[in-house]
Amino acid sequence: LIEVRGLKKIYTTGDVSVEALKGINLSISNDEFVAVMGASGSGKSTFMNILGCLDSPTEGEYYLEGSPVNSFSKDKLAEIRNSTIGFVFQGFNLLSRTTALDNVELPLLYSLESAKSSKKQDTKKIAKRALENLGLSDRIHHYPNQLSGGQQQRVAIARALVSQPSLILADEPTGNLDSRTSVEIMAVFQKLNEQGISIVLVTHEMDIAQYAKRIVEFRDGHILRDHMVPRQ
Amino acid sequence: LIEVRGLKKIYTTGDVSVEALKGINLSISNDEFVAVMGASGSGKSTFMNILGCLDSPTEGEYYLEGSPVNSFSKDKLAEIRNSTIGFVFQGFNLLSRTTALDNVELPLLYSLESAKSSKKQDTKKIAKRALENLGLSDRIHHYPNQLSGGQQQRVAIARALVSQPSLILADEPTGNLDSRTSVEIMAVFQKLNEQGISIVLVTHEMDIAQYAKRIVEFRDGHILRDHMVPRQ
Ligand SMILES: Nc1ncnc2c1ncn2[C@@H]1O[C@H](COP(=O)(O)OP(=O)(O)OP(=O)(O)O)[C@@H](O)[C@H]1O
Numbered sequence: 152l153i154e155v156r157g158l159k160k161i162y163t164t165g166d167v168s169v170e171a172l173k174g175i176n177l178s179i180s181n182d183e184f185v186a187v188m189g190a191s192g193s194g195k196s197t198f199m200n201i202l203g204c205l206d207s208p209t210e211g212e213y214y215l216e217g218s219p220v221n222s223f224s225k226d227k228l229a230e231i232r233n234s235t236i237g238f239v240f241q242g243f244n245l246l247s248r249t250t251a252l253d254n255v256e257l258p259l260l261y262s263l264e265s266a267k268s269s270k271k272q273d274t275k276k277i278a279k280r281a282l283e284n285l286g287l288s289d290r291i292h293h294y295p296n297q298l299s300g301g302q303q304q305r306v307a308i309a310r311a312l313v314s315q316p317s318l319i320l321a322d323e324p325t326g327n328l329d330s331r332t333s334v335e336i337m338a339v340f341q342k343l344n345e346q347g348i349s350i351v352l353v354t355h356e357m358d359i360a361q362y363a364k365r366i367v368e369f370r371d372g373h374i375l376r377d378h379m380v381p382r383q
Numbered sequence: 384l385i386e387v388r389g390l391k392k393i394y395t396t397g398d399v400s401v402e403a404l405k406g407i408n409l410s411i412s413n414d415e416f417v418a419v420m421g422a423s424g425s426g427k428s429t430f431m432n433i434l435g436c437l438d439s440p441t442e443g444e445y446y447l448e449g450s451p452v453n454s455f456s457k458d459k460l461a462e463i464r465n466s467t468i469g470f471v472f473q474g475f476n477l478l479s480r481t482t483a484l485d486n487v488e489l490p491l492l493y494s495l496e497s498a499k500s501s502k503k504q505d506t507k508k509i510a511k512r513a514l515e516n517l518g519l520s521d522r523i524h525h526y527p528n529q530l531s532g533g534q535q536q537r538v539a540i541a542r543a544l545v546s547q548p549s550l551i552l553a554d555e556p557t558g559n560l561d562s563r564t565s566v567e568i569m570a571v572f573q574k575l576n577e578q579g580i581s582i583v584l585v586t587h588e589m590d591i592a593q594y595a596k597r598i599v600e601f602r603d604g605h606i607l608r609d610h611m612v613p614r615q
């Protein structure tokens with residue numbers, strides 16, 4: 152599903168360069184559930200942004216489902232970002248002037264234009280259900296600044312799941328959630344993975360990483376360790 | 384130090400009301416180190432915003448150092464927010480068009496105007512040191528969007544500490560930090576508490592709460608439990 156070779160990312164600020172990724176080699180097959188861990192600033196989000204086709208590497212190759220991503224057209228990339236991949240951002244990235252319901256509906260409107268599934272009137276229903284599944288049925292018309300941190304995070308998760316992507320990239324999806332809600336979210340992810348959806352999840356909490364089947368540890372732009380999680 | 388009685392907070396959105404706090408009674412003395420826990424949406428940040436004089440209750444009283452906060456002048460409130468209290472926001476609240484160094488310097492510039500300590504040329508030095516203490520010496524000229532999630536969080540923490548406040552209110556200060564950095568941050572908080580600084584810290588991680596001396600548990604706008612942490 153995912154193949155990266157010699158992935159490098161260098162950010163240049165004025166005359167200062169930061170080498171966020173220093174040569175990542177990694178393969179992730181279909182149905183995998185991978186946890187990505189590592190120190191703050193070790194390159195996890197940079198890696199996720201490249202996997203999610205939201206940013207491109209300075210060097211190296213990224214193959215998604217066998218095809219080189221740098222060969223994809225603008226349309227193909229947009230379709231991947233909105234339908235194939237569900238992305239939960241570390242900072243939520245909700246539109247502040249848009250209600251929870253409309254934020255979650257967005258990926259569906261894109262697929263609508265690209266003549267994928269559901270009719271227009273269904274998209275609001277589908278978005279509503281996604282929010283209900285995350286315990287937000289009585290917050291659907293709230294704006295992000297009218298939601299608690301954990302509620303904003305759950306809206307971001309609902310948005311990532313709503314178009315039933317085949318790959319979920321979640322960057323610290325439980326950072327703002329209490330233990331009980333975190334366990335509920337991880338149960339949702341586990342169920343989706345059992346149904347065949349591939350998941351790559353960044354977390355700094357070992358309890359959360361234990362839900363995955365494999366842990367990849369980043370350190371200073373490199374992969375330090377890559378091992379299977381012993382079955383519980 | 385802190386005395387709240389019958390604290391209520393109701394948010395009204397259109398014709399819908401949300402009762403975020405339903406009558407909080409709580410006392411916190413000097414030198415205390417209190418962890419606030421509870422489910423997502425249970426009222427923790429709302430409570431912290433009122434304690435931090437960033438918002439006012441719909442009902443009830445809040446006494447800070449014996450005086451009723453609702454009697455404070457605008458200037459007194461501004462001084463409290465910038466010098467007396469160091470606030471770490473759940474969402475960081477960094478100014479996006481401002482470098483890490485300048486973000487951290489802000490509270491000092493306020494005290495400067497109010498003819499408190501340090502001369503102008505020192506404020507940049509003091510801010511620089513605060514960032515160095517949190518391992519960000521090589522990021523001081525970066526803008527927030529050029530920083531990782533955990534680095535942004537550390538800038539927010541540096542800003543809260545820079546004016547040497549007597550009370551620190553930290554809302555999920557380790558949510559985006561790896562375990563090692565979290566432990567370092569908690570060690571800083573413990574050291575400050577031993578020096579007499581009072582700390583109220585919201586967290587959803589029990590490991591983090593264990594650093595505190597007392598745990599107050601919120602549920603649905605109420606205080607469910609309030610107990611001391613057994614000495615380790
Ligand atoms: N500005 C607002 N307008 C309307 N409702 C609000 C507003 N701010 C918060 N709320 C609601 O008040 C309740 C309490 O919010 P609060 O942010 O205090 O929760 P919290 O305990 O900090 O949650 P979390 O752990 O998710 O950060 C939530 O249900 C939230 O939806």
Ligand SMILES: Nc1ncnc2c1ncn2[C@@H]1O[C@H](COP(=O)(O)OP(=O)(O)OP(=O)(O)O)[C@@H](O)[C@H]1O
Pocket residue numbers: 162163164169170171189190191192193194195196197198241522528529530531532533534559560561
């Ligand atoms: N736009 C940018 N410009 C300059 N440097 C950047 C930029 N984005 C990230 N960096 C730097 O690249 C490094 C890796 O950042 P990244 O966000 O990938 O780390 P991370 O592992 O996700 O960290 P965290 O756990 O704190 O979220 C960091 O040192 C950061 O300062």
Ligand SMILES: [Mg+2]
Pocket residue numbers: 195196197241322531532533
């Ligand atoms: Mg990150």
Ligand SMILES: [Mg+2]
Pocket residue numbers: 299300301427428429473554
């Ligand atoms: Mg909160």
